[in-house]
Structures are given as structure tokens and as C-alpha cells.
Amino acid sequence: MNNYELMVIFTPVLSDDEFKNEQRKFAALVTENGGQIVAENAWGLKSLAYPIQKKTTGLYWVTEYQASSDFNEKLKIQLLRDESVLRHMITKLDKYAVEYNAKKRSGVPTGTEKLEEVKNG
Incomplete structure (x- = not known):
């Protein structure tokens, strides 16, 4: 099982319920x-x-998941078939990105927040 991050930009004409249904x-x-x-x-x-399909806004959704490497092709096909998806990007995460995301979710200061603390004194 590998770690991945999926970012999807949905068309902005979706209602809140439709947006949640697409996420589900x-x-x-x-x-x-x-x-x-x-x-x-x-x-x-x-x-x-930049405009995509004459739209200047989009509904963003980011999810981190674990799956086998052959699953991404199935996911990509479904994303391309869905008319409400403007763009998508699947990124494979290394162990450092997984660790960084876990720290960020738990509220533990990451390297960038520590830099800000030092700068602000």
C-alpha cells in the first residue's frame, strides 16, 4: 500500500449537497x-x-489515502469520466510528506511554523 494525495477541482455550479456527494x-x-x-x-x-472551461472559480477537495499502485489508473478513469471534475492531480507521497501531513493535522508545529516563531521572536 502506497500513500497518495488527490486534489480535485469540481465545477463551481454544484450545490453543497452535490459537492458532498461527489466527495463521498x-x-x-x-x-x-x-x-x-x-x-x-x-x-x-x-x-x-486561469479559466478552465470558461470558469474562473472551482470547488477544491483534497484527500490523502492509501491504496495499491494499480488502483490509481481506475481512479483516474473515473475522474476523467465525471463531468463535474474540472481538473485532478494524484501525487504519491514519500515518508516525509506523510509525516509532515500527520504533524500538520495534529497541530504539532512543522518546520515553517518554527521559522515564523523565530522571526517573530
């Missing part, structure tokens, strides 16, 4: 294929750096 659908896809959801974070509506 892809989270269920991970668990149905033997994977495990580690963390989910719905960022909500954000501006896009």
Missing part, C-alpha cells in the same frame, strides 16, 4: 477497492489561476 463517491471508490482514506479536506470555492 470518490472516497467510496477508494475504500471499495481496498484502499483507506487517511484524511479529507474540502477547501470549498477558490479562484482559479
Whole structure:
């Protein structure tokens, strides 16, 4: 089992319920294929750096999961088939990224927060 992070940008025309249903659908896809959801974070509506399909905003959703490497191809196909998905990105996480994300979720200061503390004295 490898660790991955999935970021999906959904079309901004989705209602809150539709947005949550899309999140549940892809989270269920991970668990149905033997994977495990580690963390989910719905960022909500954000501006896009450039227009995608004539839209300037999108609904962002980030999830960290564990799955076998062959599962990502299935996930990618489902993401490409879904009309509500504007863009997606799957990133394989190394042990340092997994550790960093776990510390960030638990509230333990990471390297960047420690730098800020030193700067602000």
C-alpha cells in the first residue's frame, strides 16, 4: 500500500449537497477497492489561476489515502469520466510528506511554523 494525495477541482455550479456527494463517491471508490482514506479536506470555492472551461472559480477537495499502485489508473478513469471534475492531480507521497501531513493535522508545529516563531521572536 502506497500513500497518495488527490486534489480535485469540481465545477463551481454544484450545490453543497452535490459537492458532498461527489466527495463521498470518490472516497467510496477508494475504500471499495481496498484502499483507506487517511484524511479529507474540502477547501470549498477558490479562484482559479486561469479559466478552465470558461470558469474562473472551482470547488477544491483534497484527500490523502492509501491504496495499491494499480488502483490509481481506475481512479483516474473515473475522474476523467465525471463531468463535474474540472481538473485532478494524484501525487504519491514519500515518508516525509506523510509525516509532515500527520504533524500538520495534529497541530504539532512543522518546520515553517518554527521559522515564523523565530522571526517573530
